[in-house]
Amino acid sequence: MENKRILFSEELDRVRHDIVAMSSLVEEGLGKAMAAFQNNDMELAKTVREGDAAVNAMQLQIEDAVVTLIATQQPVARDLREIFTMLKIAVNLERAGDHAVHLAKTAMKLSGRASFRAVEHMELMAKTGQEMIRASISAYRKQDPEAARKAAALDDIIDGEHRKLSGEMLGLMKKHPGLLKKALRFLQTSGDLERLGDHVTNICEAIIYMTESRHEELNE
DSSP states (O other): OHHHHHHHHHHHHHHHHHHHHHHHHHHHHHHHHHHHHHHTOHHHHHHHHHHHHHHHHHHHHHHHHHHHHHHHHOOOHHHHHHHHHHHHHHHHHHHHHHHHHHHHHHHHHSOTTOSOTHHHHHHHHHHHHHHHHHHHHHHHHHTOHHHHHHHHHTHHHHHHHHHHHHHHHHHHHHHOGGGHHHHHHHHHHHHHHHHHHHHHHHHHHHHHHHHHSSOOOOOO
16 A cells, blocks of 8 residues: 555655746747747747647646546545646646737737837736746645735736737727737737736636635635
8 A cells, every 4th residue: 555655755746847847838838929029029929839849748647647536546636636736737737828829920920029018018927927927836836825816916917918908999999090909919919918817817816726625706
């Protein structure tokens, strides 16, 4: 029985390692996407899209490993909560990665050197998104619910920048109808970054469930 528990712990550690690696890929992709957007770098934008395939593969790898753990190791309640959290983290990291790809696609269509102040808002949103990813995974590794709450609170910054950008783009469209298509593209991409923050918040909620065995809605 003891040997079986040791094997279970080793397998669990492997999945934890994969989650950390997956989060690093998503964070790196988001940084590259923003740099591509800022510098109108088409080649860098393409690497973000290519890197997303690795993120998707890691999600499937984690899901397969989790299913195997449940089927072969008979985890107890505390273990099951962490396994549930692993699945939630993998799913939400994959979706966050998709939003980084959307930002990279925008870089292929728009110049980040536009005179819009929207670029500044998006820079802060992307930077905060990276910080949220790092902080949430750190909270998971430390199994620290308070750290998870602090990570989720950063989403207020993203939401605030999205509101500012939306207001500015709506005003721009009224004054300069010729910039309608470009402004709409900024609005859409800002919305993607706003949703990225929501996905990381979901991760934080799962960490709280794992550590405190209760559901808590964050950032309502």
